[in-house]
Structure formats: C-alpha cells, structure tokens
Amino acid sequence: MKRIFLFCAAMLMMAGTTFAQKAMTPPHVMVVPDLIYCKSNGYVQQYNNNGVTETIPDYERALSEDPSLHAVLTQVKQLIAEKNSDIVLIDLIEAINNAKADAAMANANFADQSESIEEAIIRNSEADILVKVQFDMLKHGPNYQVSYTLNGTDAYTNRNFAPVEGMGKPSTSANPVVLLREAVYDNMDSFLNLMLTYYNSMVTKGRMVAFDIKTTGGVNMNTKVGQYTLREQIEDFLYDNSVDGNGLERVKGGNTFLQYQGVYIPLTTTIRGRQRKQGAKDVAQKMVNFLEENGVTADFKIRGLGKVNIYIR
Numbered sequence: 001m002k003r004i005f006l007f008c009a010a011m012l013m014m015a016g017t018t019f020a021q022k023a024m025t026p027p028h029v030m031v032v033p034d035l036i037y038c039k040s041n042g043y044v045q046q047y048n049n050n051g052v053t054e055t056i057p058d059y060e061r062a063l064s065e066d067p068s069l070h071a072v073l074t075q076v077k078q079l080i081a082e083k084n085s086d087i088v089l090i091d092l093i094e095a096i097n098n099a100k101a102d103a104a105m106a107n108a109n110f111a112d113q114s115e116s117i118e119e120a121i122i123r124n125s126e127a128d129i130l131v132k133v134q135f136d137m138l139k140h141g142p143n144y145q146v147s148y149t150l151n152g153t154d155a156y157t158n159r160n161f162a163p164v165e166g167m168g169k170p171s172t173s174a175n176p177v178v179l180l181r182e183a184v185y186d187n188m189d190s191f192l193n194l195m196l197t198y199y200n201s202m203v204t205k206g207r208m209v210a211f212d213i214k215t216t217g218g219v220n221m222n223t224k225v226g227q228y229t230l231r232e233q234i235e236d237f238l239y240d241n242s243v244d245g246n247g248l249e250r251v252k253g254g255n256t257f258l259q260y261q262g263v264y265i266p267l268t269t270t271i272r273g274r275q276r277k278q279g280a281k282d283v284a285q286k287m288v289n290f291l292e293e294n295g296v297t298a299d300f301k302i303r304g305l306g307k308v309n310i311y312i313r
Contacts, residue, residue: 025268025277027199029080030090030127031073033062034134034151041066047116056118060096071177076133076150079181079188084196095125119304126279126305127155128207129195135180143170146179150187152195156280156306157208157262162194206243206264209280210307213258217297217313220255225294230312231258237290238263241283262306284308 035057038044043062047054063070077089099120115123122130132151137144145168152162168183213234215221221231228236231253239245243264250261269278284300287310291298297313 026086026088027128027196028088028090028126029129029131029195030092030095030122030125030155031076031080031131031133032059032092033057033069033073034132034149036149037069037134038062045117047118049116050114054116056116059092059118059121063093063096068176072135072180073133075177075181076131076184079184080131080192083188083192087192090125090127092121092125095121095127098124114301114309115303119307122155122304123302125155128199128202129153130155131195132160135176137174137176137179140170142172144172144174144179145170146176146183148180148183150184150191152191152198154198154207154306156304161198162191164191164194202267204243206246206266208247208262208306209265209283210262211238211258211260211310212308213260213310213312215256215312219296219312221253221258222255225291225296230296233291233294234258234287237287241265241269241286280306280308284310 033043035044035055038057038059039055041062043058043065044055045058047056073092080087081089099117102124103117103120130153132153134149134151136147138147147165147167149163149165151160153160164187166183166187168179171179171182173179215230219225219230221229221234223230225233235248238248238260242248243266247260247263252259265280265283266278268275269282270276271278271282281300281302284302288298288300291312299311299313301309301311303309
C-alpha cells in the first residue's frame with residue numbers, strides 16, 4: 001500500500017512538472033535589421049538622448065525603400081518557425097504601426113518626447129528577444145555569395161548574447177533571400193539553442209529592468225512615509241518584487257532621485273490572482289499602487305521595454 005502511495009505521489013509530481021513546463025510562456029521574438037545594415041544603407045535617424053546625439057535605425061524607411069530587406073527578414077522568421085513552432089514571432093511592420101498610433105495619441109495629450117522611435121517600436125512589440133540581421137551580397141566574377149550575422153539581443157537591455165555569422169556558398173543566383181536561406185539553415189539550430197538557453201535562464205535569475213525614480217513635489221527621498229523613509233520604502237518594494245534583490249546594489253541616489261542600473265524582476269508573477277508573464281510596466285504599476293497606498297502620488301513612463309521612469313509628485 002505504501003509503495004502504491006509513493007508511486008501515485010511521484011506520478012503527480014511528474015504531472016505537475018510537465019504542466020509547469022508547458023505553461024511556461026515561450027519567448028516572443030521580433031526580427032529586425034541590424035543597426036550596421038541600416039547605417040551602411042542610410043536607413044538611420046538622429047535622436048537627442050538627454051543632450052547626447054545618438055544614431056538609431058529607421059526601420060520604417062528601411063522596409064519601405066528596400067524590398068529585399070523585407071524578404072530577408074521574412075525568410076529568417078520562416079526559418080525560426082520551421083525549427084521551433086513554439087516561438088511567438090512578432091511582425092515588425094505591425095509594431096511600427098502600433099508605435100505610430102501610440103505616438104499620435106501621446107502627442108494629442110501633450111506627452112513628453114523622451115522615448116526614441118526605436119524604443120517605442122520595441123515597447124509596442126512586447127518582444128523578449130530581438131533577432132538582428134546583417135547581410136552583404138558579395139560578387140566574385142559570375143558568382144555571388146552572401147555573408148551574414150544574426151545577433152540574438154535582449155529586447156529589455158539591448159545586450160547581445162547569441163551572435164552567429166557565416167558565409168554562403170558561391171552561386172550564380174543573385175537572389176539574397178535564396179542565398180541567405182541556404183547559408184543560415186545549417187546554423188539555425190545552434191542559434192536557437194543559444195537564444196532559448198538565454199531566455200530560459202531568465203526563469204531563474206529574472207530579467208533586468210532599469211529604474212529611474214525622481215521626486216518632483218513636496219516629498220524627497222528622506223521624507224518619512226509611514227514607518228520608514230521614502231528611500232527605504234522604495235528599496236523594500238524593489239527587493240520584494242525582484243529575484244532575491246539582485247541588482248539593488250547598483251544604485252545611484254540623492255535627495256530627489258534614485259537610479260537603479262538593473263533590477264532583476266521575475267519573468268512570471270501572480271497578477272490579479274493569475275500566474276502571468278511579467279514585464280517592466282507591471283512592476284511599475286505595482287510600485288505606483290504601493291506608493292499611493294502609502295499616501296504618495298506617483299505615475300510612470302516606460303522607455304522601450306526595460307527602462308522605467310517613476311515620477312513622484
């Protein structure tokens with residue numbers, strides 16, 4: 001009888017483990033042209049980031065003026081889908097259109113312009129990972145070759161983690177889509193393994209989110225909010241909503257601000273009684289709710305996907 005009980009218990013544990021594995025949300029992936037490709041072909045724009053001029057890709061112009069680029073990105077998406085149908089693929093054009101609609105609404109409400117167009121597109125995509133594609137067509141006499149680089153990039157931090165590059169075989173075909181498919185196909189398995197290994201690591205260590213918290217009203221970081229100061233309340237909140245407080249030590253602060261370089265938040269959490277995938281905006285909303293429960297008025301803005309600005313009034 002004891003053996004039967006232990007066997008049943010083991011089967012239930014295995015079933016629970018299997019369910020948990022199936023319930024884990026697969027990564028959301030968006031395929032985009034690499035900045036190197038955009039620079040080489042003139043598909044860039046300048047962005048003023050707090051007084052520093054940065055060059056960012058102009059995805060919309062690149063897709064509208066370069067038909068081969070759209071075909072290449074589509075081909076990479078198809079290869080990913082063929083190799084792993086569980087991965088959720090996000091359409092770049094749809095993300096661009098959503099960002100434009102979002103910007104039009106924000107402008108109508110006199111919103112600030114602190115977010116770049118690239119960040120807005122990535123935010124509207126809600127991707128976990130970007131696959132950045134760079135390719136060049138090379139001609140040697142009558143033959144053509146394609147060289148390529150695929151970069152797996154964390155959509156929250158812009159960190160590259162899975163670079164794969166190669167050179168296709170010489171061919172008389174000048175079709176970059178055909179040549180790229182042949183060149184990339186054999187390396188796609190190893191690329192996806194790197195990408196999924198990185199994504200799965202976030203299940204245990206969390207995903208990194210930067211927090212920039214400023215006071216603009218009658219309170220400052222040393223103001224008593226309940227039993228503790230505002231600074232202590234924020235620190236405790238982030239500890240309770242992170243993976244073991246990882247990242248809290250990387251902080252700059254003053255009387256009116258706190259800047260956390262990157263706090264590792266859990267990939268999933270319970271939201272309104274349901275286990276769900278969690279993003280930076282979810283933690284930002286929790287923080288605003290927490291502060292308001294303690295009599296402090298605040299709101300937030302997300303830049304891209306991994307940067308949270310909290311404004312305490």
